[in-house]
């Protein structure tokens with residue numbers, strides 16, 4: 001990655017265009033409200049969340065056994081199972097399958113895992129062209145950008161910008177921004193792709209240990225179109241996607257779409273169990289840091305994530321900084337607790353890109369304690385030495401100052417001590433506080449002084 | 461019953477009126493209140509920045525200052541939550557547990573411990589209530605909009621006892637204001653944008669005052685209001701509950 005700017009700098013750039021920030025915020029808030037409405041139609045919503053969380057808890061506690069059970073059942077069904085320790089191995093496996101079949105062009109439906117592994121870049125370096133078939137993914141692919149949101153990959157783009165892209169790449173009339181026309185153009189373009197591709201790659205939402213089948217949830221049916229028309233279907237999944245039994249699916253399907261977009265269920269929830277006659281069905285199980293995260297007790301629960309995106313839609317910071325400000329495949333609050341596991345140095349800024357307001361943890365359908373984990377990552381990152389030196393010195397000075405009640409009280413005029421010792425209150429026009437906010441006006445006397453005059457004396 | 465008054469450092473230095481109102485209000489309600497003068501800071505700014513390991517001294521100081529009291533009350537949800545969640549001490553290992561259970565934010569102390577059901581207060585103004593996140597989602601001072609659960613609000617319950625006060629509705633009733641401790645300078649752009657949006661919600665609904673149980677959020681919003689040269693004022697909820705305006 002060439003990007004070296006941190007979240008704060010990228011967020012500041014995003015905020016240069018305030019009307020756009022307002023639009024982005026409103027769009028995502030609208031989805032959060034749709035989620036609220038949908039959640040309120042389920043009387044036992046909180047019980048459902050708790051149940052999902054406990055099922056995932058069981059999965060994470062017995063992951064080894066469930067994975068082997070799943071593998072055995074999948075193989076018995078005729079699925080070819082591969083294991084990838086990391087992104088590089090995953091990419092290699094996919095490429096080898098394609099090579100074996102002499103495939104140079106592949107259609108792919110939405111898979112955040114392949115984003116995490118940078119599969120598209122890898123394949124294009126090896127001469128394989130990948131076309132993303134999810135509409136939003138296709139749009140960001142045409143724009144040569146990563147997705148900014150795990151469920152709504154192009155949520156940062158206005159329809160006019162999409163119109164321009166389609167004009168350039170798909171030949172729609174210049175200035176055309178009617179979503180219906182644009183969608184139709186994309187549909188025609190993708191139809192041709194579906195019909196001619198011999199290999200299709202999909203993600204996996206849930207893999208059922210009991211039956212060896214997997215389930216993919218989409219609204220566009222693009223995973224099905226790709227997989228059904230191609231000779232080879234490759235499905236890639238992180239090892240945490242397991243659920244024990246088919247009956248548990250009901251819990252997750254009820255939560256997933258409601259949390260994601262406020263729909264009662266995704267349009268398509270497709271089960272894949274075995275290959276058709278004469279076709280191949282591959283499944284790649286990817287670790288890529290997940291077992292390390294599983295070993296981190298404080299952060300283990302992050303693996304419960306079902307990638308609904310609700311934590312992003314609700315996050316007041318995400319809505320005003322945009323997905324790209326997180327410079328990681330998975331953005332937003334969940335990205336901020338997953339990314340440091342993969343590369344602590346590069347992602348040391350992300351757990352700080354939050355006010356710890358706690359909204360994320362409370363919309364999360366599997367009850368991940370996201371904001372508590374953000375707090376805990378901060379402690380880890382500082383201890384590992386990834387905090388910048390200026391901040392460390394400032395914090396040490398402040399701690400010293402606070403440790404001495406006498407200097408605190410004898411500082412004289414109210415406010416003065418504070419402005420001298422607390423970094424964000426420093427009375428100085430260079431202070432970022434002051435850029436768009438006034439400093440609090442120091443009062444005549446501090447409460448401590450007032451108390452001494454008005455109560456302490458009286459009590460004595 | 462003796463209450464130890466825990467006044468956050470920045471309230472002591474910049475907002476003494478909020479602290480005075482807290483003290484007077486508790487006294488009016490018949491509580492004996494003592495302000496231990498050796499208090500400084502609860503350590504939250506350091507801890508939330510990843511430096512919890514530096515807060516040992518401030519934790520010990522907190523325990524030394526407050527261990528003798530039946531309750532510890534502070535006009536700040538955020539500092540109280542920090543103490544409840546993160547008060548540790550190697551020096552006083554046996555005292556932390558009990559201390560954590562004795563720390564109360566002012567409004568919850570009024571509704572849950574003192575069980576206040578009427579107040580002699582008058583504040584004839586249009587008021588917007590800012591639900592601070594640490595108070596609301598952390599201390600559960602009010603129900604949050606994320607959960608499918610019965611509504612309640614301790615601050616609103618108290619404000620409804622104030623004569624003449626008109627509480628306005630907000631479009632987003634529990635969105636974060638963007639203060640966030642050192643977030644307010646480390647992520648200046650987003651912090652300010654969040655603050656501007658919160659303030660706008662109150663202005664659009666014609667608040668004359670913005671109140672809340674956390675002075676830090678109010679300080680941030682006040683900074684924005686003053687920069688915008690707005691006449692709208694911020695006032696800590698203790699000042700309203702203690703107000704005798706005619």
Ligand code: SF4
Pocket residue numbers: 259304305306307308309310311312334360363364365366367368370
């Ligand atoms: S962390 Fe929770 S809310 Fe966020 S994407 Fe994952 S499941 Fe959804």
